[in-house]
Amino acid sequence: MNPNETSNQKSNLSIPAAIIIVGVLVAGAILLSGKMGATAPANNPAPANNPTISIKPVSASDHILGNADAPVVIVEYSDFECPYCKQFESTMQSLMGTYGSSGKIAWVYRELPLTAIHPQALPAALAAECIAAEAGNDAFWKFGMTVFANQDKMSPAYYASLAAADGANAAKFSACVASSTYQSVIDAETADAQAAGAQGTPFSVMVMKTPLSSAVKSDVENYLATTYFGTTPLSQYVNVSSDGKYVVVDGAMPIANMTAILDRILGNQ
8 A cells, every 4th residue: 555645646546445434544745855856655664763863943933833842742744735734734633622722732833845746835835934924823823724624725816815814914925925035944844854754744743842761662662563554554654763752753644543642652541
């Protein structure tokens, strides 16, 4: 089974219905090399255990929802036009309702537009950053959730209408988008994701405030090794770094699996 959305798969609707029914819709898309133009391999596992994996530290410059000092911060690298990201956005909203409301997790959104297959991914990312600059963090999240819910409407005119509704200054927003003001930010976040092993979207990294103990790390790894998508273990898509500081989630992991992982990490079982 190929878990990734590739250019070839866009015209191939032979995915088993049973997989769709159980929600096993994992990672979008395309190998992030250079200009993101190469097709992902047929069987693309999550990055291997790596004690040196790191991403840019979460800071006030990030788009963050929830408690920045939470025990677990989920940093998601995403694409507004990606259908799997839309699915995972719904999962993350549910997780924030369960864990975020009590301060146990926070959610950081970073840009990873797959421009080779999603023509509106970059325009939407630029618009989102400009809206955040003009109207604030809450407006950024409102924009993102609205776009994910209305991917069929994606266009520059639609983004401008959302910016106006969120209170952004129309002239400043237009100038910001036209000059690609935040292109360097988007490029930096894309490079950050690539360095962490991203090969598609959504790509998420759970960042531990305190590294996992050996017992918790072993518990999570045992769950991943013994739980399957069909005949494929979750460990192909989710990986714990050797130092216990990160859990890498490669794809749109279903909410039941995300919950099971978080429960083990947070000790809710």
